[in-house]
Amino acid sequence: MSTVTTTSATATAPQRSTWTIVRRAAWLANALFWSAFAVLEAVNHGWLAGTLALAFFVLPDLTFLVALDDAPRMAKGQLPPRAVPYYNAMHRALVPLALLVAYTVGPFSWAPAFAALCGWMAHISYDRAVGYGLRSKEGFQRA
Template sequence: MSTSTSTTSRRPSATLVVRRTAWLANALFWSAFAVLEAVNHGWLAGTLALVFLVLPDLTFLVALDDAPRMAKGQLAPRAVPYYNAMHRALVPLALLVGYAVQPYFAWAPAFAALCGWLAHISYDRAFGYGLRTKEGFQRG
């Protein structure tokens, strides 16, 4: 009598593994760049990189009073727009392009902050966290 259980349904697809590995490499790149900026440009650059590494998850505080009424893993619907805005990679990437193109944006602590923000988003994607539905659950 064999009681074999199939683990194939629990294994992530090869595409998912490659995607998450790419996000992790991206996260490590932006983290290293943030550290480099902090070393080269001082405590303010390092502080802003750390603040922006944590800042996107502070959007949970927008609806902290609703948290007890939410299902497990659900974000309060009124916090979702803030959460999603802070977790879209295109936002800091667009600001990074602006930083590179406009000479009056050339302030190293701002660049370090953008590196921290991109590192946060990349770590989230690497570990399976993405944008939320309007009801507050993780997408796909």
């Protein structure tokens, strides 16, 4: 008598650790905070503040255009290596955060600049909340 073993081939979604969920939720809260602050600055200080907040919200992803001609030859999800330094520079949270601190304690006071920095921080925070981070030298998402 032979025994037949059957296994169910069900596809399972990758499990996310509790730490990953908490980290992404924190980034989402951060993103909502900076978005609200950018909108508040736009409402309080006019169209220029709103325009700069929106421009700096979009600006970090324009780094993809640096190597647009290389894009067709890249693997799925890979950023052309030539664009990686620009992408990583625009997606480091410490850069706009340091500029926000300098703006807050420094003698410089121009509300549209503050709104732009809020938009930049919102962009980075949304990216981290959905799982996008810095890129490796080869252009792939870092783990």
